[in-house]
Amino acid sequence: MTQIPYKIHLTEDETPKQWLNLRAFMKNKPAPLLHPGTLKPATADDLKPVFCDECIKQELDDTSKYIDIPQGILEFYKGYRPSALVRAYFLEKALDTPAEIYYKYEGTNTSGSHKLNSAIPQAYYAKKEGLTSLTTETGAGQWGTAMSMACAFYGLNLIVYMVKVSAQQKPYRKYLMETYGAKVVPSPSDTTETGRKILEKDPNTSGSLGCAISEAVETAVKSDKCRYVLGSVLNHVLLHQSIIGLETKLAFDKYGISPDIIIGCAGGGSNLGGLIAPFMVDKLSGNSNAHFIAVEPASCPSLTRGKFAYDFGDTAQTTPLIKMYTLGSGYIPSSNHAGGLRYHGMNSTLSQLYADGFLEARSVEQTKVFDAAVLFAKTEGILPAPESSHAICAAVDEAKKAKLAGEKKKILFGLTGTGYFDMTAYAQYNEKTMSDYIPSDEDLARGFATIPQIDL
Amino acid sequence: MTQIPYKIHLTEDETPKQWLNLRAFMKNKPAPLLHPGTLKPATADDLKPVFCDECIKQELDDTSKYIDIPQGILEFYKGYRPSALVRAYFLEKALDTPAEIYYKYEGTNTSGSHKLNSAIPQAYYAKKEGLTSLTTETGAGQWGTAMSMACAFYGLNLIVYMVKVSAQQKPYRKYLMETYGAKVVPSPSDTTETGRKILEKDPNTSGSLGCAISEAVETAVKSDKCRYVLGSVLNHVLLHQSIIGLETKLAFDKYGISPDIIIGCAGGGSNLGGLIAPFMVDKLSGNSNAHFIAVEPASCPSLTRGKFAYDFGDTAQTTPLIKMYTLGSGYIPSSNHAGGLRYHGMNSTLSQLYADGFLEARSVEQTKVFDAAVLFAKTEGILPAPESSHAICAAVDEAKKAKLAGEKKKILFGLTGTGYFDMTAYAQYNEKTMSDYIPSDEDLARGFATIPQIDL
Numbered sequence: 082m083t084q085i086p087y088k089i090h091l092t093e094d095e096t097p098k099q100w101l102n103l104r105a106f107m108k109n110k111p112a113p114l115l116h117p118g119t120l121k122p123a124t125a126d127d128l129k130p131v132f133c134d135e136c137i138k139q140e141l142d143d144t145s146k147y148i149d150i151p152q153g154i155l156e157f158y159k160g161y162r163p164s165a166l167v168r169a170y171f172l173e174k175a176l177d178t179p180a181e182i183y184y185k186y187e188g189t190n191t192s193g194s195h196k197l198n199s200a201i202p203q204a205y206y207a208k209k210e211g212l213t214s215l216t217t218e219t220g221a222g223q224w225g226t227a228m229s230m231a232c233a234f235y236g237l238n239l240i241v242y243m244v245k246v247s248a249q250q251k252p253y254r255k256y257l258m259e260t261y262g263a264k265v266v267p268s269p270s271d272t273t274e275t276g277r278k279i280l281e282k283d284p285n286t287s288g289s290l291g292c293a294i295s296e297a298v299e300t301a302v303k304s305d306k307c308r309y310v311l312g313s314v315l316n317h318v319l320l321h322q323s324i325i326g327l328e329t330k331l332a333f334d335k336y337g338i339s340p341d342i343i344i345g346c347a348g349g350g351s352n353l354g355g356l357i358a359p360f361m362v363d364k365l366s367g368n369s370n371a372h373f374i375a376v377e378p379a380s381c382p383s384l385t386r387g388k389f390a391y392d393f394g395d396t397a398q399t400t401p402l403i404k405m406y407t408l409g410s411g412y413i414p415s416s417n418h419a420g421g422l423r424y425h426g427m428n429s430t431l432s433q434l435y436a437d438g439f440l441e442a443r444s445v446e447q448t449k450v451f452d453a454a455v456l457f458a459k460t461e462g463i464l465p466a467p468e469s470s471h472a473i474c475a476a477v478d479e480a481k482k483a484k485l486a487g488e489k490k491k492i493l494f495g496l497t498g499t500g501y502f503d504m505t506a507y508a509q510y511n512e513k514t515m516s517d518y519i520p521s522d523e524d525l526a527r528g529f530a531t532i533p534q535i536d537l
Numbered sequence: 538m539t540q541i542p543y544k545i546h547l548t549e550d551e552t553p554k555q556w557l558n559l560r561a562f563m564k565n566k567p568a569p570l571l572h573p574g575t576l577k578p579a580t581a582d583d584l585k586p587v588f589c590d591e592c593i594k595q596e597l598d599d600t601s602k603y604i605d606i607p608q609g610i611l612e613f614y615k616g617y618r619p620s621a622l623v624r625a626y627f628l629e630k631a632l633d634t635p636a637e638i639y640y641k642y643e644g645t646n647t648s649g650s651h652k653l654n655s656a657i658p659q660a661y662y663a664k665k666e667g668l669t670s671l672t673t674e675t676g677a678g679q680w681g682t683a684m685s686m687a688c689a690f691y692g693l694n695l696i697v698y699m700v701k702v703s704a705q706q707k708p709y710r711k712y713l714m715e716t717y718g719a720k721v722v723p724s725p726s727d728t729t730e731t732g733r734k735i736l737e738k739d740p741n742t743s744g745s746l747g748c749a750i751s752e753a754v755e756t757a758v759k760s761d762k763c764r765y766v767l768g769s770v771l772n773h774v775l776l777h778q779s780i781i782g783l784e785t786k787l788a789f790d791k792y793g794i795s796p797d798i799i800i801g802c803a804g805g806g807s808n809l810g811g812l813i814a815p816f817m818v819d820k821l822s823g824n825s826n827a828h829f830i831a832v833e834p835a836s837c838p839s840l841t842r843g844k845f846a847y848d849f850g851d852t853a854q855t856t857p858l859i860k861m862y863t864l865g866s867g868y869i870p871s872s873n874h875a876g877g878l879r880y881h882g883m884n885s886t887l888s889q890l891y892a893d894g895f896l897e898a899r900s901v902e903q904t905k906v907f908d909a910a911v912l913f914a915k916t917e918g919i920l921p922a923p924e925s926s927h928a929i930c931a932a933v934d935e936a937k938k939a940k941l942a943g944e945k946k947k948i949l950f951g952l953t954g955t956g957y958f959d960m961t962a963y964a965q966y967n968e969k970t971m972s973d974y975i976p977s978d979e980d981l982a983r984g985f986a987t988i989p990q991i992d993l
Contacts, residue, residue: 090546159626160918191955234627256967259967260967262915459690463647501649501957504713508712
């Protein structure tokens with residue numbers, strides 16, 4: 082048998098030339114977006130003031146199985162893709178497990194994460210459609226950095242609303258986005274109607290992704306030449322992120338490997354949806370027995386403790402309604418450090434797959450996540466992002482189970498990014514001042530109360 | 538002609554299995570280290586209290602042309618090597634230059650730089666020789682992080698003396714080293730004789746690499762089971778770093794490319810010496826006309842304005858004497874942000890090559906360096922370390938010259954690392970509060986006065 086290298090690289094020629102649209106392969110498709118006023122399926126015209134035309138087209142398309150990646154995007158991809166699929170030999174040895182552990186490493190670009198994969202197409206289409214500016218939100222700062230890089234490349238202005246607690250914990254992220262030319266505004270801010278309202282109610286709020294989204298959307302719709310871009314939750318983002326799974330599958334195919342367990346961290350679903358896409362296609366068609374695991378923080382458990390319902394994507398309840406697992410758009414997560422996972426809802430495709438039993442979900446507490454992160458850093462040499470470490474944590478658990486059972490399971494997880502900008506969290510962990518937080522049923526009930534009562 | 542890809546990867550099998558010892562190819566070899574008491578060439582016994590045995594052997598060996606890389610090191614290398622050789626298509630386009638620009642990218646490992654290449658062998662040999670602890674110094678923090686990673690991997694204790702100004706500017710670097718289990722002490726400190734003396738004289742000193750080295754050496758020689766490790770300046774470090782140049786040459790050979798201009802930033806010389814090694818061998822044997830450029834900060838111009846003389850490697854004047862270009866071990870550089878280049882001297886091999894006309898040296902001011910850094914970040918997508926940006930700056934200058942002359946020069950530079958932990962400096966640059974500093978002749982004279990008067 083061929084020895085599997087530490088890193089499986091694809092050549093630039095082998096890079097996928099099409100994205101995979103997972104919804105098109107599902108018998109039970111995710112429910113459509115609804116216009117919040119009419120409760121009818123949202124049309125392209127409804128979405129036009131907010132998003133770029135091409136992104137809307139992709140968002141509403143649940144039948145095209147593959148969508149061509151434009152040449153201008155493939156060109157930029159070459160700057161940092163294909164990314165390596167890594168065999169975690171060092172981690173396997175430390176765990177003394179018979180399992181094979183693999184991770185797809187998306188952290189070598191300067192955004193520090195997979196987020197660049199969707200930032201590029203969104204900026205590319207905006208430029209092509211004659212826009213001059215974009216607005217967005219960011220939690221951990223990875224998406225904001227990715228958009229800053231893409232906008233610098235294509236020559237677009239960018240305003241980033243950054244969740245206030247993240248802006249405070251990560252000043253360096255702000256400097257980084259500014260280096261790429263973006264304007265960074267801590268959210269909630271007094272620059273928007275929404276922000277002012279929230280600050281009036283709770284001047285000390287730590288902010289949330291839902292609230293930052295509201296501010297970014299409000300600013301975007303004010304101008305003809307400006308649109309809003311989102312780094313997760315929506316289906317066109319998952320489409321762009323399918324490049325992760327497609328590359329992973331090609332790399333595995335070179336060595337005839339089929340993963341038994343596929344693990345991704347889950348915030349809005351962008352990484353998880355992208356990683357699992359081609360593998361889930363096989364599962365849906367009955368050609369695979371792979372087991373899929375979504376890992377979310379115990380502090381923001383939208384899949385494991387949320388409701389499957391139509392809800393708004395933002396706190397101000399201005400977006401179309403999305404059928405998803407949700408904690409309610411009014412749910413404000415605690416200041417958990419995994420900023421990128423502080424979102425109340427979950428992508429609709431993943432929600433439907435979860436509802437239909439194709440996906441397992443787990444929630445883990447922060448300290449346990451950092452235990453896994455530090456073990457990974459010391460063995461594999463890469464300092465993982467707290468978000469990614471949720472996936473590492475589950476992978477370690479599965480590898481330990483495999484050891485107990487004496488099974489040679491093949492475990493794949495997505496290493497979405499690096500933790501260089503999360504050193505405050507690591508310092509808290511090192512100094513044992515990190516706290517765990519699990520919302521009480523009452524905490525959740527307050528969030529659920531903000532889910533709209535809809536009679537379809 | 539074959540299209541050159543954005544990234545030229547080597548396979549793991551193609552990784553060099555031997556390091557290249559540049560001195561062995563020189564007719565005019567660098568002068569030997571001298572024992573500061575006897576002024577006789579330092580022997581292995583002289584160095585034994587300070588360094589590991591194998592590193593001493595390598596340090597004193599100027600005749601073996603190639604030295605085998607042990608299997609245990611090759612194994613660890615696989616975790617992050619071979620690194621990619623990148624064609625800077627985006628930068629070329631932005632500069633509209635006929636030149637081809639290439640960079641060897643050493644920044645994807647968590648130390649954020651090439652430093653890991655020598656940290657691994659030094660920790661490996663220490664462990665093999667039965668030591669339990671190591672001490673070292675760090676400027677920008679890249680070397681300290683690299684040693685922390687290597688010591689975590691091989692199970693060794695580590696104390697890092699970190700130049701005080703860097704510790705203040707980069708608290709996150711400290712957290713990072715602590716995450717890997719190292720103990721970090723800002724230098725000068727009150728934990729050593731040397732540190733206390735320096736603090737007594739100047740309680741507000743910002744520290745220097747020379748001073749941090751003194752503290753680390755003082756601590757190491759106190760114990761039988763502890764040795765000191767250094768990330769630059771010495772020849773065994775350059776030996777380990779030759780992996781950079783060897784991989785680069787192999788990657789070029791795949792496409793039949795010979796670089797015309799080879800550029801590296803120069804602090805103690807570890808990256809520059811490693812990058813140029815195999816190309817300089819060709820030059821020394823008359824088989825190449827490549828032009829070599831060392832780029833140093835105007836604030837610490839050891840090659841361009843220093844003296845070629847025997848000098849101490851540290852401020853406390855405890856190390857063996859090294860024949861090198863030096864500003865004097867008493868020279869304290871201004872708080873220039875390129876922490877890794879804040880060293881008064883230069884590796885002896887590179888010094889000899891410079892004295893013999895095989896190498897050009899240039900010094901550049903900080904603001905110009907950051908101009909190049911931001912251009913690079915916005916086009917190539919990678920946020921470079923300030924140190925590496927010195928090389929980028931010269932590469933951009935050369936590409937512009939090539940444009941004026943209409944020449945298709947092939948330019949190679951070393952992208953030693955990333956700037957994620959240098960965001961304070963980037964913020965100063967963005968806010969236009971960054972200052973340049975060029976030492977006056979009087980400033981230099983004060984440093985030169987500390988060079989020992991030796992009558993050989």
